[in-house]
Each structure stands twice: as structure tokens, then as C-alpha cells.
Amino acid sequence: MQPTRRYWAVATLALALAALAVVLERPLVLAGAALVGAWLVAAQLRFTWSLRRLDAALAVDHELVPARVPTGTPVQALLSVSLDEPTDLAVTVRADPPVPATGSTRADRETTIPPGETAATVALTTTFPVAGRFRFDPPELVAADRFGLLTETVRRGPPADLSVVVRSPSTLHVGEGGDRIAATYGEHDSGRRGSGLEPASVREYVAGDAARRIDWKATARLGRPQTREYDTETELSTLLLLDHRAATGAGPPGESKLAYLREVALAFVDAAAADNDPLGCYAVGDEGLTVRRDPSADTRTYHRVRDAIETLTPTPTTDGAVTPAAGDGSGGGGIAAGSRTTAAGDGTLRSGGGTSPAAARRAVARLEDDRFGRTLRPFFDAQDRYVQRVSDDPLYRAARIARRGGATARRMVLLTDDSDRAGVRDAVRAARHGDATVVVFLAPTVLYEPGGLADLDDAYDRYRSFETFRRELARLDRVDAYEVAPGDRLAALLEHGGTRRRRARQ
């Protein structure tokens, strides 16, 4: 119990009487001090008994509606307190939202149970500007005695958990050239045979096979000993590399490139958690790595990766704003203007350097020291700058670090956009190692730019350029590449493309 100033005033009164008795040498005054002191103790006991009765008669209901919301969406915390019998205490009920909650005042958060009443309700509406998991602590009950001498604060009732997620896109399309992919994320063929539960194939018996693996029915059918093989159950270790550089901020609020890429990344998290597969996550901003979690299959890692992905925002540009659209491969601007990729007339793509670093080095080595060689050498010198650019490219650097940090990962999932195609190509190549596969999810810039579909002919051409780039990546060994786009905008663009082709045939 917490004494109030009034309690201390009465206690001081008792002490003053005792002091007066000493000063006046009048033991009679001590009797007054004893009575006042006894009265204070009795008031304390009375408060304790009332508090216990209140606690026994109390029922607290604490609920959040809804329990999972996007950022910025109002959440209603419903807090109802009821008593089996009226109490002689003055009771204040106070909801306790977490710190990031906004939009409520202290007065909104509390209510009192009037004397003689047995119920009170708090309906608190708050919003959360940031994503994450939050907990409304059990509500506080502040009880005060009718004399104003004592108060007590207790927490009763259950906590309420809230999951705030970033605003997610409504029509997510993941596919190739406008076609959706049907496979669910996370399912995989182990490619290995051995012991397991899923029958894979039957083959002829060879010396050394265990007798218990002989398939007697197949042996009887084919007349020769046959052995049944099973798919080996393996775990697929996955490393997510999520790009959240300024260029991924292009798009309307909640429907930016990053928002769509995030949905894909979260699907991988869910799949990994469901299959108990190891999962890691690296995130790269304009200045370098912002998240680094190496693959692990424990529940805490899944939660941390999910939290990290949900709270990522596009890196602000130097002027503090998020780049609305960094431009696609056929445009300019963005964070790596020097590495722009151009769409050649024949549909192939060439990076600003025109060739890979390795090819450039080989070409320089082959040049002879004649006039022809001296004339060409300065052009190949440009590859020095290219090498410098590559090493400065955050995505490329992140891919190399991720390859080392996630060396155990059999699959790296790269989620980025096409604003820096040369950089993406370099990053994909850097990500490949051993027998690991790379899955690339690309957000075509043309489908995210505000007004990007204003000129449908131009937009379709840019989408074709993107599709060519995607296919180029997909042709790389052990690389799959998919597009991640707003379904409605892509459908509109493809419909226009179909119309244009039909018109061209006529």
C-alpha cells in the first residue's frame, strides 16, 4: 500500500503528541498518541481487507480488436472490469498500451468504478506507426480507501498481444513473363536417394544393396531382383538477401517494390518455419548490410527474421526522401547510374562496361603492344573503374558476404528490383557457389512508378526489356528468376501488349 500525504499528516500528528508528552512531561498525552496511532493501523487493516474482497470479486476482460493490423490502422483495446459485489474502495482502471501506441490521452486510457457500481469499461483506440509485436500489459487497478489515506496499484487480468505488420500489397503476382508460378515456396526435391518415407523409384538390384530394400512385388513382376529407392529427407537451408535500397521505395505507400518483395520474403519465412528448415536473412541498404542473421532452424531465428523483414524501410536518400523511382534499365538516375544497363536493339542487354570483369581482363591480356593495342587499351582501362564500381556496389558486396556467412545455405534467395541491372547480375553471380542455387525475385520498376502506365506503349517496351533481363538471369546455371509485381497493373500492361501484337499482325 502507498500512504498518501494525508496518511503522513495523521502519522505526524501522532508523533507530535508523543513529542509533546515528552516536552510537557505529561504521560497522559501519550494516550492520545496511542489512540491516533491505533486508528491509523486500523485504517490500514480495513484497507487491506477491502482490497482482498475486491480482488476476489474482480473479473477483468482484456481484448484487442483486431489482434493483427497494418501500421497506421486503428486498434481498439476493450477493457472491461466487473465486480461480483460493490466495493467501498474507489477504483480506477487504467489500460496500459505499449510505448509506440499513439492517439490516446491519459484520460482515454482510464475510467473509474463509481461507488456502488460493479462494472466499468475502457474502449481505447490507438494506432501504431511502426510494425512489430507489441503487448498491452495487464491493466492497472488503482484502489484508494474512502478516507484518502492509502492507495494500492495492482495489475490484474491477462495481457493482450498485438501484431502490427507493414501495409501489404493487395494483388501480388509472382511469376515468369506474366504467368504465375504454381509451386509453393519452400517445397523442394532433395535430388538424393536413400532411406526415407517417400518412394522414389525402382531399380535393378546390384550387389551390396540391403536385402530389406528389395521390392518383392516388382521382382516378381519383372523376373529380376529389384530394389526400391526412397527420397532422402533433407532440410533445405535458405538464405534471404533482401534489397531495401532507396530504389525499392518506388510506388504508392504500402505498395512499393519493397512491400511486394517483403511479402515474398515473409512467405519463405513461413515455409521455413513450417518445415523446420534453417533460414537466414541479410538485408542490404544503400550503405551496406543492415540485417545479418545466419541460417538457423530455431524458432527465435524465425521470429527475428520476420521482425527484421517487417520493420525494413527503404533507405532514405541523402536529402532524407525516399527515391520515388530510380528508373529501370532503360532509364537513368538511381543509385548506380554508372552501371546502367541499356537495352540493345537486338534485345540483348549489356551493362555499362559492356562486358564482364573477367572477360575484360582476358581481352586486355590479349592486346599486343602495337598501335592497335595502344589505341584500344584506354577503353579496356575503363574496366578498372568497373571493378571498383562492383566492389562499391552494396548489393554485390552483400551477396559476397552472404555467400561466406551463409555458406551452409543450399539456396540463396535474392529479392531486389531491376533499377541496377548490372549490379543485380554481378550479385547473382557472386551468390552462386558450390551446388547452391540462387532464386532471384525481381520487381520491375515500370510497374511501380507513379504514372508508369500513362504511356502504355512505352511501359510495355520497358516491361519487355525487363523480361529479357529476367530471362537472361534465369538462363544462368543454377539460377531461377521470377518477377514480383502488382497483379492488376501487370494484367493491364499485358492486355495492352496482346492488343498491340494483334494489331501488328493485321
Added chain:
Amino acid sequence: MTAAQGSRGPTGRRWLTVTDPRRRPLGFVGACAAAVAFATQGPPVGGVLGVAFLVAWVVAPAPYAVAFGTVALAALATFTSMAPFVVGLAGVGALAVLSDALRTGDRATDLRAVAAFVLTAVVLLAVVGIASTATEATWLLALALVAAGATLAYGTHRYERVTMGLVTEDDP
């Protein structure tokens, strides 16, 4: 007797002051008994102090009224010899006034609170009485009383913390 002014407590109720004496018969009887005890010490001083005590009971919180009565009684005793009957009557009156101030209308709890008050008062007075058999120094008697009162108050505080489940390893 008219309604008295009093400070408003956190619950909005006037704190321990008597807004209508007819609603507090126990306190009224106790205050009258104490006033009669004063008056028996002879007019005009005894009578005046008795009336002053009644007024204090009406306008001030009960512990303050009792404190005033105690000091007044001690002052009166310096001028006149006081019969034990008078001191006993004043003491019973003070007990009644303070008991009445513990009531809130919840009969069961009121009875327990009054019983606790009387028992605690008896214990504290017994401490003083026992101490007085060992020493005649008033300051030692006062020290024994304060120590006993503080122990009881703190013990009650701990009792409340434990019974409400508010004692944890981090917050003992």
C-alpha cells in the same frame, strides 16, 4: 448542529468531518461524553473546552479533534486534579469518535475495523503501561509507543503486500 466544511478527499467525500451528526450517532455520543468529561472539571474553563471539543469534532477530521482533546485535557489537568473517572470518560469518548470515523457503511467490515482499532489501542496502551513499570522517564515511554506503533503499521503493510501477491523476488 450544522453541517461543517471539510476538505474533499480523492473520492470526493468530505474527509472524516461530520456533515450531519444525526448520521453518526456513535461519534456524536462519544463527542458528547468527552465534552461532559471536560465540563465536570468546572466552569468556565472545562465548559469552554468541552464546547471547543464538540466544535473540533464537527469541523475537523476525527484524529485532529482527538489530538486537540488530548492536549486540552492535559492542559486542564495542570490546573485541577482530575479524577480517574473523568479521564476514563474522555478516553471512551475519544475511542467512540475514532471508531465512528472508521465506518463507511459496510457493516461487516465496519465491525472488524472497529474491533481492530480497539484491540490495537489496547495493545499500544499496554505497551506504554508495561514500559511505565520499568521506567518513569517519559521519553522512554514515548519511544516504546512509537516503536510499537511503527512495528504494527509496517507489519500491516507487509501483510497487505503478501496477501495481494505483490511480493516478488525482484520487488520484495
